[in-house]
Amino acid sequence: MFGLGLRPAHYEAIIKTKPAVDYFELLSEDFMHFAGEDFFWMEKICAHYPVSLHGVSLSIGSCDPLNLAYLCALKKLIAHVQPLFVSDHLCWTGVNGVNTHDLLPLPYTEEAIDHLVSRIKITQDYLNRQIMLENVSSYAAFSDAEMSECEFVAEVARRADCFILLDINNVYVNAFNHGFSAESYLEKIPVGRVKQFHLSGHKHCQTHIIDTHDANIVDEVWRLYAIAVKRFGEVALIIERDSDIPPLTALLTELDYARDISMHNCK
Numbered sequence: 001m002f003g004l005g006l007r008p009a010h011y012e013a014i015i016k017t018k019p020a021v022d023y024f025e026l027l028s029e030d031f032m033h034f035a036g037e038d039f040f041w042m043e044k045i046c047a048h049y050p051v052s053l054h055g056v057s058l059s060i061g062s063c064d065p066l067n068l069a070y071l072c073a074l075k076k077l078i079a080h081v082q083p084l085f086v087s088d089h090l091c092w093t094g095v096n097g098v099n100t101h102d103l104l105p106l107p108y109t110e111e112a113i114d115h116l117v118s119r120i121k122i123t124q125d126y127l128n129r130q131i132m133l134e135n136v137s138s139y140a141a142f143s144d145a146e147m148s149e150c151e152f153v154a155e156v157a158r159r160a161d162c163f164i165l166l167d168i169n170n171v172y173v174n175a176f177n178h179g180f181s182a183e184s185y186l187e188k189i190p191v192g193r194v195k196q197f198h199l200s201g202h203k204h205c206q207t208h209i210i211d212t213h214d215a216n217i218v219d220e221v222w223r224l225y226a227i228a229v230k231r232f233g234e235v236a237l238i239i240e241r242d243s244d245i246p247p248l249t250a251l252l253t254e255l256d257y258a259r260d261i262s263m264h265n266c267k
Contacts, residue, residue, distance in 0.1 A: 028055035061092035087132035105138040108152040120160035134165035137211035213242035
């Protein structure tokens with residue numbers, strides 16, 4: 001399945017043209033109030049396309065208690081749209097009730113794994129379904145790390161019995177920023193745990209790369225996507241664009257390119 005992140009700039013074009021997109025990914029928090037213009041357009045689009053839900057506020061790694069009001073709202077939205085997938089990020093977004101509105105990385109330690117696994121299991125039990133968690137981009141490393149990022153992601157998924165949303169661009173970004181092999185990272189992620197890929201653009205600042213979602217997907221990330229398809233098979237894909245959003249046709253061109261890569265590299 002090949003899909004796009006749903007953005008307001010494309011609402012009307014989607015309804016008018018009914019593009020050849022297998023599904024759209026909704027930002028969960030945009031639709032939890034069951035009201036407003038976004039919800040109106042979402043209902044129209046859901047009448048024609050399957051959807052998945054992707055959140056940014058679960059804060060599964062925070063030391064704060066799980067936000068039960070948030071989980072309740074998410075569960076109601078799940079019941080309403082019947083998504084193909086439900087996902088968020090393997091990160092924390094705040095503490096002491098303060099939301100930083102950023103996806104902050106975690107230390108790669110056994111203590112962090114134990115903390116995450118407990119919270120993921122509670123979340124999955126409450127939602128009555130397995131969730132996917134996405135590897136996030138990072139720009140600093142913890143000095144007390146006990147394992148690599150890929151080992152951490154794989155072990156969390158194994159112990160919590162959840163799935164991985166593998167963001168290929170984030171793997172590329174972190175490999176550059178922290179000096180590891182992106183290909184080796186993919187080799188250490190368990191095949192059966194990956195249920196979705198994300199692809200997006202970034203900003204290269206020479207000494208580091210920032211995950212910006214505001215540009216076309218670069219050749220190096222396309223190459224890494226081809227390697228991922230060879231390893232994980234034809235996993236569902238979403239292309240994300242969050243700013244400097246081009247016409248829908250431009251993203252459809254990228255989606256067609258992803259289809260072509262998948263067709264030529266799938267097992």
